[in-house]
C-alpha cells in the first residue's frame with residue numbers, strides 16, 4: 001500500500017500509474033470501521049486502483065467540540081486499509097489541504113435548507129469544498145459514499161453535476177451493528193450505557209417505516225417517533241423527517257418504491273448520531 005501526505009507526491013504517483021487504470025476514490029475522516037471497508041470493497045469491484053483519503057476536514061465542522069472529540073485512530077486505520085488491500089492512502093495535514101482558509105463558499109440551495117444543512121450551518125460548504133479538492137487532486141473515475149450520510153450523497157451528486165466532474169458517484173448501503181445501530185466513527189465516543197441505548201435510533205426509523213408501509217401519513221409517522229423519544233431517557237431528538245431520497249425535500253405522502261427516505265438525527269449524551277432508511 002502506498003501512503004502519501006502531500007498533494008504533490010500523490011499527484012506524481014497517480015500521474016505515473018493511472019495510464020489505462022480506473023481510479024476509485026473513497027473519502028473518509030478515519031476512525032475506520034466495517035462500514036468504511038465495504039466502501040473500499042465496492043471500489044475494488046469497480047476500479048483497478050483504489051485511493052482512500054483520511055482527513056478530518058475542519059471546514060465542515062460547525063461545532064468546535066465535535067471537531068475536538070472526533071476520534072482519530074490513524075495507525076489502526078492504516079492497518080485496516082492495508083489488510084483490505086487498498087492501493088493508496090492519502091492522509092494530508094490540515095495545513096497541506098488548506099494553506100490558507102478558503103475564500104470560496106459553496107451553497108447547495110434547497111439541498112441544505114433541511115436536516116443536516118439546517119442543523120449544521122456551513123457543514124455542506126465544508127463538505128463540498130473538501131470533496132471538490134479531493135476530486136481535483138485524485139481525478140477518480142468513480143467515488144464511493146455511504147448511504148448513512150444520505151444528504152451528503154445528494155450534495156455530492158449536485159457538486160458533480162454543477163462542476164462537470166467526469167466521476168461516477170456510487171452510493172453504498174449502510175452497514176449496521178447486530179443490534180441495528182448504524183456503524184459510525186462517532187459511536188466510539190458513546191459511553192457503555194449510551195451504547196446500550198443507541199439502537200433506539202434505528203428502532204425509531206423502523207417504527208416510522210412500518211407505519212408508512214401500513215399506509216399512515218408521514219405526519220403521523222413523524223409524530224409517533226417524536227412520542228417515542230419523549231419517554232426515552234438520554235436522547236434529545238433533533239429531527240425526524242420523511243423526504244424524497246434524492247432531493248431530500250420533505251414529502252406529505254410516500255413516493256414510488258426506493259424514493260422515500262426516513263431520516264433522523266438525535267443527541268445521545270455528547271454524541272450526535274444520524275441514520276436513515278430508504279424504502
Ligand SMILES: Nc1ncnc2c1ncn2[C@@H]1O[C@H](COP(=O)(O)OP(=O)(O)OP(=O)(O)O)[C@@H](O)[C@H]1O
Nearest residue numbers: 028029030035145146149173174175183184185186
Ligand atoms: N455504517 C456505514 N455504512 C456505510 N457507509 C458508511 C457508514 N458509516 C460511514 N459511512 C461512509 O463512510 C464515508 C466516510 O465517513 P466518515 O469517515 O465520516 O465516517 P462516519 O462513520 O460517517 O463518521 P461519523 O458518522 O462519525 O461522521 C462516508 O461516505 C460515509 O457515509
Ligand SMILES: CC(C)(CO)[C@@H](O)C(=O)[O-]
Nearest residue numbers: 027028029057127130149
Ligand atoms: C466525505 C467526507 C470524507 C468529506 O470530508 C466526510 O464528510 C465523510 O467522511 O463523510
Ligand code: BAL
Nearest residue numbers: 029060061123149152
Ligand atoms: N460523516 C459525515 C461527516 C460529518 O459528520 O462531518
